[in-house]
Amino acid sequence: MAEVCTYLNYINGQWTASSTGEVEASINPANKHEIIGYVQKSALPDLNQAVSSAKAMQKKWKKLSGNERGNYLLKAASILESRLDEIAETMTREMGKTLPEAKGETARGVAILRYYAGEGLRSIGDVIPSTDSEALMFTTRVPLGVIGVITPWNFPVAIPIWKMAPALIYGNTVVIKPATETAVTCAKIIECLAEAGLPAGVVNLVTGAGSVIGQGLADHPDVNGITFTGSNEVGKRIGQAALARGAKYQLEMGGKNPVIVANDADLNVAVEATLSGGLRSTGQKCTATSRVIVQSGVYDAFKEKLLQKVKEITVGDGMKDGIWMGPCANEGQLRTVLSYIEKGIQEGGTLLYGGRQPQGLGNGFFVEPTVFDNVTGNMTIAQEEIFGPVLALMKVETIEEALQLANDVVFGLSASIFTANIGNMLTFINEMDAGLVRINAESAGVELQAPFGGMKQSSSHSREQGRAAIEFFTSVKTVFVKA
Ligand SMILES: NC(=O)C1=CN([C@@H]2O[C@H](COP(=O)(O)OP(=O)(O)OC[C@H]3O[C@@H](n4cnc5c(N)ncnc54)[C@H](OP(=O)(O)O)[C@@H]3O)[C@@H](O)[C@H]2O)C=CC1
Numbered sequence: 001m002a003e004v005c006t007y008l009n010y011i012n013g014q015w016t017a018s019s020t021g022e023v024e025a026s027i028n029p030a031n032k033h034e035i036i037g038y039v040q041k042s043a044l045p046d047l048n049q050a051v052s053s054a055k056a057m058q059k060k061w062k063k064l065s066g067n068e069r070g071n072y073l074l075k076a077a078s079i080l081e082s083r084l085d086e087i088a089e090t091m092t093r094e095m096g097k098t099l100p101e102a103k104g105e106t107a108r109g110v111a112i113l114r115y116y117a118g119e120g121l122r123s124i125g126d127v128i129p130s131t132d133s134e135a136l137m138f139t140t141r142v143p144l145g146v147i148g149v150i151t152p153w154n155f156p157v158a159i160p161i162w163k164m165a166p167a168l169i170y171g172n173t174v175v176i177k178p179a180t181e182t183a184v185t186c187a188k189i190i191e192c193l194a195e196a197g198l199p200a201g202v203v204n205l206v207t208g209a210g211s212v213i214g215q216g217l218a219d220h221p222d223v224n225g226i227t228f229t230g231s232n233e234v235g236k237r238i239g240q241a242a243l244a245r246g247a248k249y250q251l252e253m254g255g256k257n258p259v260i261v262a263n264d265a266d267l268n269v270a271v272e273a274t275l276s277g278g279l280r281s282t283g284q285k286c287t288a289t290s291r292v293i294v295q296s297g298v299y300d301a302f303k304e305k306l307l308q309k310v311k312e313i314t315v316g317d318g319m320k321d322g323i324w325m326g327p328c329a330n331e332g333q334l335r336t337v338l339s340y341i342e343k344g345i346q347e348g349g350t351l352l353y354g355g356r357q358p359q360g361l362g363n364g365f366f367v368e369p370t371v372f373d374n375v376t377g378n379m380t381i382a383q384e385e386i387f388g389p390v391l392a393l394m395k396v397e398t399i400e401e402a403l404q405l406a407n408d409v410v411f412g413l414s415a416s417i418f419t420a421n422i423g424n425m426l427t428f429i430n431e432m433d434a435g436l437v438r439i440n441a442e443s444a445g446v447e448l449q450a451p452f453g454g455m456k457q458s459s460s461h462s463r464e465q466g467r468a469a470i471e472f473f474t475s476v477k478t479v480f481v482k483a
């Protein structure tokens with residue numbers, strides 16, 4: 001068993017204990033008696049110190065060339081790569097996703113750092129013809145200043161990196177407050193950045209309660225931009241706090257992502273993608289499939305194939321070989337999932353498979369992969385984000401009906417269709433209200449070089465990742481020069 005360490009805040013280039021002198025244990029959701037590490041239970045004075053060091057450093061950091069800033073990210077990428085196995089193991093033990101998934105995510109973190117390192121050499125503006133023939137007019141971009149980064153526990157490496165790397169390359173400094181459940185994993189990412197030699201104050205880590213440190217970041221007058229991924233409830237509070245003081249904000253929140261399976265779909269492909277998109281990471285992705293809308297001609301055949309595969313899923317500790325699905329990330333999440341399952345039954349859904357806590361795994365927050373049949377659009381399990389391994393099967397006659405049902409939720413993050421018909425594909429691309437639409441591919445799994453974000457209540461209508469990140473992390477300056 002690995003040694004249990006205490007992780008400190010990282011403020012102004014120093015590993016620093018919180019002013020409260022208190023720590024919080026981060027536990028293993030596969031075995032609640034196992035402590036992965038202790039993290040600082042910080043208070044506002046700690047946050048204030050971090051913000052002031054980020055503010056003090058920002059002017060110097062933005063003066064470096066993009067290439068110089070990129071070199072720090074390249075170094076951090078190599079360090080993270082050299083620690084990939086160890087950091088992935090920490091992730092699995094801290095939040096439960098299986099080790100192969102955690103390794104894949106850590107490798108993705110390395111690739112994101114390298115991608116944004118390259119951004120330091122790409123163009124940041126346009127020359128625009130002026131009506132004055134003797135003038136030069138162009139746009140350039142400037143960093144926002146200090147960025148507050150608030151991250152969830154479901155992608156403990158990828159999300160912090162896809163927010164911090166673009167913030168840094170465009171010349172901002174950062175204060176990050178990670179989810180308490182995965183603060184140890186985040187501290188290890190910060191170790192990689194620190195070892196890469198980032199100047200003191202460029203990146204700061206403050207752990208602690210969301211209601212104190214997260215809210216404190218949103219309210220802080222010296223934080224110029226807030227980027228957040230998490231629940232709608234918290235996201236809206238952050239957006240309101242930022243708006244009230246004129247700060248920029250970016251929110252990535254929930255999803256209720258549908259897949260549509262058309263009569264002409266390749267059912268084996270559709271089943272594999274539903275399984276992977278809906279149940280990998282125990283359904284804890286904002287892009288996870290939760291509604292499976294199937295045309296009546298293939299409904300029974302699809303259901304049978306899906307059930308056969310779901311029955312093969314092995315549930316257990318994600319560190320063990322042969323385990324396909326780990327636990328929910330925390331006890332609250334397990335209770336939420338179980339209460340949605342209960343509601344599904346009460347409201348008339350047919351529980352086809354799963355729905356219980358598996359036998360013999362009582363020390364962890366495990367739940368069986370769960371499939372509901374006869375789900376209708378008005379049921380709670382068809383409307384609200386569950387964030388667990390629960391699939392709701394819904395039968396329709398036509399693609400039009402499928403699209404209407406697919407769009408009949410407050411969210412619009414990702415959506416997939418399985419079909420061989422080009423007409424179905426085009427209708428879906430045009431009519432589906434989602435930021436990410438995918439054809440014959442699962443609803444989860446975004447690519448780091450492409451814009452990512454949702455419509456409706458899934459986001460603040462901004463996009464992150466890829467080149468789209470520049471829109472949030474910089475301001476455009478229009479320059480007019482006359483000799
Ligand atoms: N879109 C997504 O990818 C995610 C969606 N969710 C959804 O949210 C539900 C609840 O998960 P949960 O972890 O509680 O998500 P939260 O939105 O509560 O947490 C996300 C982050 O926000 C912080 N936070 C909490 N309260 C505040 C606040 N008042 N001000 C600022 N920051 C705050 C959290 O800190 P702390 O950890 O200390 O509470 C964490 O770092 C899930 O069931 C799921 O539906 C959750 C995670 C990711």
Ligand SMILES: O=C(O)CCC(=O)C(=O)O
Pocket residue numbers: 154155229284285286287443444445446
């Ligand atoms: O599907 C993915 O790869 C990313 C999902 C995501 O961003 C999230 O769940 O927060």
